[in-house]
Amino acid sequence: MTGLEKPGLRIGYTPLCDCAPLVVALELGLFAEHGLDVRLERQSSWATSRDLLRIGALDAAHMLAPTPIATWMEAGERNVIAPMALSLNGNTIALACGLFAEIEEIDPAAGETPLAAARALGALMRKRARTDGRPLRFAAVFAESNHHLDLRRWLAAGGVEVGRDVRIGIVPPGEMEQFLNRGLIDGFCVGEPWGSLAVSRGVGRIVASSYDLWSNRIEKVLGVGSQFAAENPRTVDAMLQALIRAAQWADPPENRAAIASLLVHGGYVDAPIEVVRRGLTGRVQYAPDGPTRDNPDFIVFHRYAANFPWRSQAAWFARALASAGLAPDGGTPRAAFRPALYARAAAELGARYPLVDSKPEAAHEAPWVFEQATAPIQMGREVAFDGPLLEQGAS
Numbered sequence: 048m049t050g051l052e053k054p055g056l057r058i059g060y061t062p063l064c065d066c067a068p069l070v071v072a073l074e075l076g077l078f079a080e081h082g083l084d085v086r087l088e089r090q091s092s093w094a095t096s097r098d099l100l101r102i103g104a105l106d107a108a109h110m111l112a113p114t115p116i117a118t119w120m121e122a123g124e125r126n127v128i129a130p131m132a133l134s135l136n137g138n139t140i141a142l143a144c145g146l147f148a149e150i151e152e153i154d155p156a157a158g159e160t161p162l163a164a165a166r167a168l169g170a171l172m173r174k175r176a177r178t179d180g181r182p183l184r185f186a187a188v189f190a191e192s193n194h195h196l197d198l199r200r201w202l203a204a205g206g207v208e209v210g211r212d213v214r215i216g217i218v219p220p221g222e223m224e225q226f227l228n229r230g231l232i233d234g235f236c237v238g239e240p241w242g243s244l245a246v247s248r249g250v251g252r253i254v255a256s257s258y259d260l261w262s263n264r265i266e267k268v269l270g271v272g273s274q275f276a277a278e279n280p281r282t283v284d285a286m287l288q289a290l291i292r293a294a295q296w297a298d299p300p301e302n303r304a305a306i307a308s309l310l311v312h313g314g315y316v317d318a319p320i321e322v323v324r325r326g327l328t329g330r331v332q333y334a335p336d337g338p339t340r341d342n343p344d345f346i347v348f349h350r351y352a353a354n355f356p357w358r359s360q361a362a363w364f365a366r367a368l369a370s371a372g373l374a375p376d377g378g379t380p381r382a383a384f385r386p387a388l389y390a391r392a393a394a395e396l397g398a399r400y401p402l403v404d405s406k407p408e409a410a411h412e413a414p415w416v417f418e419q420a421t422a423p424i425q426m427g428r429e430v431a432f433d434g435p436l437l438e439q440g441a442s
Contacts, residue, residue: 110270139242165205239326
């Protein structure tokens with residue numbers, strides 16, 4: 048692509064399996080094919096990524112889906128948008144092995160489903176309340192994250208009250224296993240490979256994945272400054288096209304081992320390669336001594352319209368953030384997601400894309416076909432573990 052306004056880009060990423068589209072686009076030369084000279088910059092925390100993006104020190108960033116939405120719910124400057132999603136699913140909730148052993152004594156089937164584990168934890172907390180009122184200590188990676196929202200939903204399903212029974216703190220993804228191992232926290236929600244690392248080291252037991260809680264929901268997005276997008280439309284188009292191609296390449300199972308090699312040997316993710324492969328290949332071990340559970344949709348990079356920034360999901364994130372007291376109930380949160388920018392880039396590539404920006408969420412027990420698109424799109428199962436979601440309707 049010629050005539051780019053700013054071919055040299057600084058893009059932030061956090062060391063996780065789902066930074067793969069950015070790494071693939073760089074390492075396979077896709078950014079370069081679209082005229083871009085990209086430098087990927089590791090970030091120490093999600094807050095750092097957001098803040099550097101807001102001040103223009105980064106041009107784009109691997110970002111938690113609810114984060115740009117929260118900025119549009121505030122009264123301040125709304126300068127972060129998401130023109131593209133990067134992945135679906137990919138997180139895990141894990142408990143310290145000792146805590147899991149306690150809930151398994153209450154219900155031997157606690158490890159079979161997220162709901163069973165949550166209810167057993169609730170029963171344990173009611174039992175403890177009679178003798179030991181100490182709240183459990185859980186961690187999420189950021190307040191304005193799916194991890195925090197999913198922890199709250201999972202705990203609530205078991206009758207566990209945040210603030211009374213559990214306190215949720217913030218820990219960077221790569222430090223979760225260490226905090227659990229040192230006894231500083233009792234459980235966490237984090238993106239892969241860090242849940243699998245806790246299991247592989249015998250300190251954690253996975254009780255739920257984000258697929259288990261709401262299958263095929265947006266997890267990460269590409270964050271871009273709104274002013275940058277307005278001033279550099281051809282550059283944004285080129286970046287999105289390179290990333291769409293990278294996501295297409297990253298999705299097939301036959302490429303997942305190669306992605307693990309790129310992430311680990313390229314120095315993007317500091318974890319054993321066999322652990323990184325687990326989430327990428329969907330062969331996840333929930334217990335240190337347990338079998339793997341196969342789920343080819345454990346992390347999705349392109350199929351199921353995975354890269355489209357659905358405003359119906361933005362509306363749900365906004366309600367959940369407001370309900371949890373994590374963002375004010377106001378603003379125009381749906382405007383944080385920019386499906387028109389994605390559609391423009393996809394059209395130039397000849398890739399199919401939805402023609403509307405909303406759909407029923409968590410409303411399909413089986414795979415289905417989305418017809419309101421440039422060509423029909425095969426979609427995956429979309430179900431929430433705690434029942435149907437409310438109708439979409441946030442501003």
